[in-house]
Structure formats: C-alpha cells, structure tokens
Amino acid sequence: MPSSPAMVTVISKCTVKAEPPPKLLANKKCHLTPWDLAMLSPQYIQKGHLFTNLPPTFSIDDIISNLKTSLSSTLHHFYPLAGRLATQHEVDNDGNITGTFVFIDCNNEGAEFVHADAQSISVEDVLAPFSDVPAFVQSFFPYDGATNHDGHCIPLVAVQLTVLADGVFLGCSFNHAVGDGTSFWHFFTTWAEICRSKNVNVFPSRPPIHDRCFLEGAKPPLKLPFTHESQFIERHYPPPLREKMFHFSSEAIAKLKAKANKECGTDKISSFQSLSALMWRCITRARRFPAEQVTSCRVAIQNRARLQPSQSPNYFGNSIYSLRITATAGELLENDFGWAAWVIHEGVVSHTNDAIRGMVKRWVEAPVVYKLSMFDNFSVVMGSSPRFDMYGCDFGWGKAVALRSGSANKSDGKVSSYPGWEGGGSVDLEVCLPAKSMATLEADPEFLAAVSPFVPLHVQTSQVI
Incomplete structure (x- = not known):
C-alpha cells in the first residue's frame, strides 16, 4: 500500500x-x-x-x-x-x-x-x-x-x-x-x-x-x-498519533442510548451523548490514569438554536463553543456507563441562552484566542457532528463512498464524528491517539461490544451505481 x-x-x-x-x-x-x-x-x-x-x-x-x-x-x-x-x-x-x-x-x-x-x-x-x-x-x-x-x-x-x-x-x-x-x-x-x-x-x-x-x-x-x-498565535505540532476510523451501526447507537437511559431511569439522554460517554470512558481507561486524575470530555456545541431569539441555521459564521465536562478517572470508571452519559447530558442542558450570553460578556471583558495546547492529554475532544448532511454533497457523480479529514487540529484524544455511509443514525468516528493508547482501546471489552464492522466497499459501490 x-x-x-x-x-x-x-x-x-x-x-x-x-x-x-x-x-x-x-x-x-x-x-x-x-x-x-x-x-x-x-x-x-x-x-x-x-x-x-x-x-x-x-x-x-x-x-x-x-x-x-x-x-x-x-x-x-x-x-x-x-x-x-x-x-x-x-x-x-x-x-x-x-x-x-x-x-x-x-x-x-x-x-x-x-x-x-x-x-x-x-x-x-x-x-x-x-x-x-x-x-x-x-x-x-x-x-x-x-x-x-x-x-x-x-x-x-x-x-x-x-x-x-x-x-x-x-x-x-x-x-x-x-x-x-x-x-x-x-x-x-x-x-x-x-x-x-x-x-x-x-x-x-x-x-x-x-x-x-x-x-x-x-x-x-x-x-x-x-x-x-x-x-496569540500558536503553531501546533502534535506528537506522533495513530488515526483510525471506527463504525457504529444504527442498531449499536440505539443500544448505547437505551442502556444509558435505563441505567439513569430517564429518556432524556441522546444518542450522541451516549456515544460521547462511551469514548470518554474507553479512552480514559486506555490511558491508564490514576483514579484521582481529572479528565474532561469536550463537546463542540451549537449556539444557533439555543439563543433567544434563535439564529437561523443558515447563519454564516461561527456560533459554537467547546463545552468542557469534567470528572476524575475514578468517578468515570467506577460508576456505570449511564452515569457518564448523564454528566454529559447535564452539561449540554446547561448551555442555555443565558449561559451563552454570559460567556460572550466574559470574553469581551477578557478576550481569549483558543490554542490547541489548551486541550491537554487528559481530554477527549468530540468534534464535528453526524448531523451534518455530509453525504448529501452530490456533485453530479452520485454519493461519496467515504469521508476523511486532513491533519488540521489533530491532537491526542481528538474524536471527529461523521454520519455513517448507510445513514439511518449510524455514525463513523475518527479517533486520534498515541500508538499504545490506541492498541489498548482496540482491545477494550466495553468498546468492542459497541463498535460495528464497516460496510464492505463492493456493497457500497454496487448500491451507489
């Protein structure tokens, strides 16, 4: 190859x-x-x-x-x-x-x-x-x-x-x-x-x-x-990382969501909150942190629909924050899966109109330019979104067979989300980790129980054509 x-x-x-x-x-x-x-x-x-x-x-x-x-x-x-x-x-x-x-x-x-x-x-x-x-x-x-x-x-x-x-x-x-x-x-x-x-x-x-x-x-x-x-400008040079795609079928996502909600006695936890909880737990376990180590799950979260009055989905510009949700490694791994999903859910729910406006006010008082070094090696960063209509980009050649990204903004623990090729709520994750952590993740029982096999290329192309 x-x-x-x-x-x-x-x-x-x-x-x-x-x-x-x-x-x-x-x-x-x-x-x-x-x-x-x-x-x-x-x-x-x-x-x-x-x-x-x-x-x-x-x-x-x-x-x-x-x-x-x-x-x-x-x-x-x-x-x-x-x-x-x-x-x-x-x-x-x-x-x-x-x-x-x-x-x-x-x-x-x-x-x-x-x-x-x-x-x-x-x-x-x-x-x-x-x-x-x-x-x-x-x-x-x-x-x-x-x-x-x-x-x-x-x-x-x-x-x-x-x-x-x-x-x-x-x-x-x-x-x-x-x-x-x-x-x-x-x-x-x-x-x-x-x-x-x-x-x-x-x-x-x-x-x-x-x-x-x-x-x-x-x-x-x-x-x-x-x-x-x-x-305020920082040139980012990440350490050597392995980068791998993992697939989660719509059935696998539904099971994760059902499990998280059942363990918490609720129906409020979303599919993506459940998937984020899985990656936060499994990557933290793969990193072998001591129980007292503070970890975080950072989730890229939209402001458009949360503002009052809301912004149009056609608003062209930035309207996002990286929401930081924290827990010690011990809390994350000693509690059940639903606990982690609920912590993420609570963080997302707290991102209200008032919270957004408060963040803007604080920024104006003390402007900050984000640097990739702010994302430490104790974080899992969930970027992009499977809600974007990525496979709807038809240039007259039919549907693409895959999506990929470049090297930009990659770091230890960066996870980018894409809709699965077959649709229906399936998700592909692009995971970046050092070689040792990636090998441990690939053998993690909780992770292996959730991840799905990819749709073979010959099946994809036969359906496209």
Whole structure:
C-alpha cells in the first residue's frame, strides 16, 4: 500500500474568484464576532469526500472545468470566502500599538483550486478498513499546518481534486475564523448543488445569512488586547498519533442510548451523548490514569438554536463553543456507563441562552484566542457532528463512498464524528491517539461490544451505481 505523501503530485493551481463579483457597499469590511476571533490560532477545517462513480463519458478536464465554474458561482453567494483577513492596529499618541482589530476584507481575491494526481493510490488504499488512516490522505488537502490567522496571506478556502487510480478525492480547507462546521457544510453542499445543476445562475436553496451576530456588549469592531500576532498565535505540532476510523451501526447507537437511559431511569439522554460517554470512558481507561486524575470530555456545541431569539441555521459564521465536562478517572470508571452519559447530558442542558450570553460578556471583558495546547492529554475532544448532511454533497457523480479529514487540529484524544455511509443514525468516528493508547482501546471489552464492522466497499459501490 502506498504510504508516502510523495505519491501525490500537484499538477496545477489556480485562483477562482466570485463571478459575478458581489455588489457590496463601499465598506467591504466584515467584522468578526467573539466566536470568530477566538478561532484565529487554530487551523483550517479540512474535510473531503472519496468518490468512485465518476461519469464514464466525462473527462477529468470536463470535471475540473465544471468544478471551477460552479465554485466561482458559489463564491458569489458566500463572498466573504473570496476575501482575505486584514488587521488594523490601535495606536496611542506616542505611536505605540495598544490593540488589534482583525476583520475580513471582502476584496474578491479569490479561492484556490488545486488539481493533483495520485494514480498509484486506489480507493481501497484510502479506505484501509482494517488499518489506520494512511498518512498520504493528509496530502489530499491544501494548507497543511496553516493557522486561521494565515488567512491574511493565503485564501480563506482552498479545494483540491486528487485523481486516484479508480476514483477521485475532493478535499476542502476552510478558514475556521470565517465559519464553523455548520457554515463549512452549508458552503460545501451549496457548491455541490450548483455543480450538479450545471447552471451557474441557479439560486441556492439555502442562501447564507451574512449579518454577523453581535450580542449585547459585543459591538463591532472588537479589539484584541495584543500588540503582535505572536502573543496569540500558536503553531501546533502534535506528537506522533495513530488515526483510525471506527463504525457504529444504527442498531449499536440505539443500544448505547437505551442502556444509558435505563441505567439513569430517564429518556432524556441522546444518542450522541451516549456515544460521547462511551469514548470518554474507553479512552480514559486506555490511558491508564490514576483514579484521582481529572479528565474532561469536550463537546463542540451549537449556539444557533439555543439563543433567544434563535439564529437561523443558515447563519454564516461561527456560533459554537467547546463545552468542557469534567470528572476524575475514578468517578468515570467506577460508576456505570449511564452515569457518564448523564454528566454529559447535564452539561449540554446547561448551555442555555443565558449561559451563552454570559460567556460572550466574559470574553469581551477578557478576550481569549483558543490554542490547541489548551486541550491537554487528559481530554477527549468530540468534534464535528453526524448531523451534518455530509453525504448529501452530490456533485453530479452520485454519493461519496467515504469521508476523511486532513491533519488540521489533530491532537491526542481528538474524536471527529461523521454520519455513517448507510445513514439511518449510524455514525463513523475518527479517533486520534498515541500508538499504545490506541492498541489498548482496540482491545477494550466495553468498546468492542459497541463498535460495528464497516460496510464492505463492493456493497457500497454496487448500491451507489
């Protein structure tokens, strides 16, 4: 099996601008909210699709041309993505910098489109259903290692079409200071919608809302209390990690949920809270912590529906928090599974309109830019969401056979969630752990009792075609 990023060769790169150019007011600034500014130090979102069923009558050149044209039209509707980040400084009477303002300059400098070749790699090589995610997958994404702050000098979104021996991989790197996972998939599904229609004038079924949400006390422009980017930007270099995909069928998820609720005498615990509890317990056990060690489960949680009045699901920007739920290793493992699920449930329920507004108020009083080093090796970080319609991204080639991510924002204990290929409430988890912890997890009885086998590739493709 190929194992080196050198197997991926870039054929060409080009800039794709919004067309027609968006009609903006003279002031092209898009001010950033506390939720946006807090994301300046982390890395770009990197997600992509593996396709096997390209139309036999289409050439790669035709596919690339259609992708570029439809991307240009999509950028017209998502015009901040065609801009760049910009910074202005507050200066006192003596010429000393006293603060920093970061915003999006909607200047239509454009996105980047990359065409790459990897025809020595097969679809089966990428899937690697019984082994770790291959290292070469990281080369399917542009801007490896870039921080969101780098959006001052590189595009805010870049896509790469990598041609494989028997399929293609379409990867996207998306600046996380511009938007969260909901915004990422809104953009990506809209691009797919326009691409498969082959009509660049089609109006999106879900037009984005670009009016940024500034709550009370957080009026733009918001000042960061820094004089230089080095004070809030951190380059992240994770330790060597194994990265592996695990599948949970809809039946397995239903059993986890039923077990958690039965043990707690309730019906309020959700499927994802149950799954998060399983991963928190099993990864903590694999790490072999002493009983007194404080651990945490961090869950990416949406604000849109929790705010009053609620935000539209079409709101384009960041509207999330990383909710931190704690327990000692002893509490987590000596109590039953339902106890852990209920602790997570209580944390999620506490994330109310008042709590969100209180967090914003505290941020304005003492602005913070998140750094990946804040996620210690005692945490399990549940990212992404199986609720996103990831397999709904049909570019005119049918349904993808798999989803994968790049190296961005990976750390010890990072767990990314995807809908399972077969749907129905199934879930795929991408787990990152050091080799020793991963080997222990793979042998954990509680984990093995819940995890399901993957659907074989030949079954998937026969159903797609």
